[in-house]
Amino acid sequence: xxxxxxxxxxxxxxxxxxxxxxxxxxxxxxxxxxxxxxxxxxxxxxxxxxxxxxxxxxxxxxxxxxxxxxxxxxxxxxxxxxxxxxxxxxxxxxxxxxxxxxxxxxxxxxxxxxxxxxxxxxxxxxxxxxxxxxxxxxxxxxxxxxxxxxxxxxxxxxxxxxxxxxxxxxxxxxxxxxxxxxxxxxxxxxxxxxxxxxxxxxxxxxxxxxxxxxxxxxxx
Amino acid sequence: xxxxxxxxxxxxxxxxxxxxxxxxxxxxxxxxxxxxxxxxxxxxxxxxxxxxxxxxxxxxxxxxxxxxxxxxxxxxxxxxxxxxxxxxxxxxxxxxxxxxxxxxxxxxxxxxxxxxxxxxxxxxxxxxxxxxxxxxxxxxxxxxxxxxxxxxxxxxxxxxxxxxxxxxxxxxxxxxxxxxxxxxxxxxxxxxxxxxxxxxxxxxxxxxxxxxxxxxxxxxxxxxx
Amino acid sequence: xxxxxxxxxxxxxxxxxxxxxxxxxxxxxxxxxxxxxxxxxxxxxxxxxxxxxxxxxxxxxxxxxxxxxxxxxxxxxxxxxxxxxxxxxxxxx
Numbered sequence: 001x002x003x004x005x006x007x008x009x010x011x012x013x014x015x016x017x018x019x020x021x022x023x024x025x026x027x028x029x030x031x032x033x034x035x036x037x038x039x040x041x042x043x044x045x046x047x048x049x050x051x052x053x054x055x056x057x058x059x060x061x062x063x064x065x066x067x068x069x070x071x072x073x074x075x076x077x078x079x080x081x082x083x084x085x086x087x088x089x090x091x092x093x094x095x096x097x098x099x100x101x102x103x104x105x106x107x108x109x110x111x112x113x114x115x116x117x118x119x120x121x122x123x124x125x126x127x128x129x130x131x132x133x134x135x136x137x138x139x140x141x142x143x144x145x146x147x148x149x150x151x152x153x154x155x156x157x158x159x160x161x162x163x164x165x166x167x168x169x170x171x172x173x174x175x176x177x178x179x180x181x182x183x184x185x186x187x188x189x190x191x192x193x194x195x196x197x198x199x200x201x202x203x204x205x206x207x208x209x210x211x212x213x214x215x216x217x218x219x220x
Numbered sequence: 221x222x223x224x225x226x227x228x229x230x231x232x233x234x235x236x237x238x239x240x241x242x243x244x245x246x247x248x249x250x251x252x253x254x255x256x257x258x259x260x261x262x263x264x265x266x267x268x269x270x271x272x273x274x275x276x277x278x279x280x281x282x283x284x285x286x287x288x289x290x291x292x293x294x295x296x297x298x299x300x301x302x303x304x305x306x307x308x309x310x311x312x313x314x315x316x317x318x319x320x321x322x323x324x325x326x327x328x329x330x331x332x333x334x335x336x337x338x339x340x341x342x343x344x345x346x347x348x349x350x351x352x353x354x355x356x357x358x359x360x361x362x363x364x365x366x367x368x369x370x371x372x373x374x375x376x377x378x379x380x381x382x383x384x385x386x387x388x389x390x391x392x393x394x395x396x397x398x399x400x401x402x403x404x405x406x407x408x409x410x411x412x413x414x415x416x417x418x419x420x421x422x423x424x425x426x427x428x429x430x431x432x433x434x435x436x437x438x439x440x441x442x443x444x445x
Numbered sequence: 446x447x448x449x450x451x452x453x454x455x456x457x458x459x460x461x462x463x464x465x466x467x468x469x470x471x472x473x474x475x476x477x478x479x480x481x482x483x484x485x486x487x488x489x490x491x492x493x494x495x496x497x498x499x500x501x502x503x504x505x506x507x508x509x510x511x512x513x514x515x516x517x518x519x520x521x522x523x524x525x526x527x528x529x530x531x532x533x534x535x536x537x538x
Contacts, residue, residue: 119391
């Protein structure tokens with residue numbers, strides 16, 4: 001895995017450098033014009049967040065049921081990344097919505113549940129930091145519950161009539177707006193690679209911390 | 221065996237509570253003062269907001285529930301009975317179910333007092349469809365209590381348990397409060413919108429199934445050292 | 446030494462009085478200016494929002510990577526300090 005790190009870094013950096021070129025060449029959307037171009041970073045941010053949440057949830061379950069300490073390290077790293085990418089989504093979204101809907105925020109189903117998902121994982125980080133004894137297992141439970149919420153968040157926009165675009169927009173990109181599909185797929189892949197990269201970095205940090213703890217314990 | 225253990229835990233909590241009634245009275249009084257404070261705080265043109273009845277009812281239930289959860293498990297911690305419960309040769313999820321039923325009953329008693337009070341203070345026709353209203357309250361309380369019991373049990377050993385419980389519980393249970401409030405306001409319309417209320421009850425039911433299943437599944441590994 | 450409390454007192458009074466100056470009503474309009482179409486400047490410009498969104502993501506990533514770097518540096522410094530202590534202890538024996 002170590003050997004893949006440098007090529008992954010180069011590929012991700014290259015993709016991010018090239019992304020603005022592709023985004024600039026993408027066609028404008030008919031009603032939203034220029035501001036719709038936030039889409040190429042907004043949706044991939046949420047895709048990366050869902051990915052991080054799934055990693056966190058699955059690793060949390062492994063930690064709770066199989067007691068593998070490495071799983072707990074990956075879970076907490078993934079939770080931190082979920083908060084990061086969620087923050088990106090929650091900031092780019094209102095910046096887009098201010099122009100497209102006229103308001104910074106709306107309490108509709110998608111926005112509310114996405115904010116909650118972010119808060120759940122902020123709670124995860126708070127528990128890990130301030131929870132005291134047994135907090136790693138409680139955090140794992142929160143990770144699992146948080147992951148269970150993701151399908152609700154994703155489907156909320158289809159079940160309830162909201163002002164947010166529905167989930168059919170992205171799958172239909174190939175047929176309805178082919179010029180947008182390529183930059184979107186490019187950015188989505190770039191964000192997923194970025195997630196993997198940052199996860200590797202962050203898990204490395206947790207690994208070093210665990211090694212440090214071992215040294216402290218050996219000293220005593 | 222499972223049900224017997226759960227009912228035994230419930231009976232134990234009932235017996236303790238019947239002696240002092242401490243948690244019952246304090247929770248009820250807290251819920252009542254919540255409703256009063258909200259009715260004073262939410263005013264429009266000097267009169268209480270009548271549309272706020274649905275929200276205030278559920279907020280009072282949530283806040284009183286958080287308090288009751290904290291107090292119930294504080295009592296376990298103080299008496300060091302939680303370890304005794306866990307050492308008993310009983311399936312752990314049954315202990316969870318017993319505790320859950322205790323909290324649900326406590327909140328049900330609180331709601332029996334709160335719902336008429338809110339209906340009176342806010343002139344809200346909460347009982348025009350009593351079965352649907354009861355269904356909403358039962359489903360919502362189970363949803364809230366299922367997550368709350370799990371988190372409160374886990375937080376028992378934590379230093380910061382008092383502040384951590386709301387921090388963790390409220391984001392997780394916002395779907396419950398959304399469903400509860402929107403369902404209740406549907407019932408408060410003239411004429412009461414039964415279809416919408418039934419939809420929310422069904423949604424709450426499916427959430428409850430997911431949450432209770434997850435809680436039963438994770439209770440055992442969470443409570444072991 | 447008498448000067449300091451006096452200066453603080455003056456600053457406090459000025460800060461408390463500042464809202465009184467701010468709360469004065471603005472001067473009234475002297476005349477109305479009709480226009481037939483909203484000038485382009487009044488519509489919400491999209492470019493700053495777009496640039497702001499992308500800049501936030503880039504900056505956020507930079508800040509996060511820097512924070513990982515910093516935390517890693519601290520952990521490695523702790524490890525080196527521990528190893529130094531360990532080697533010192535064994536050399537004393």
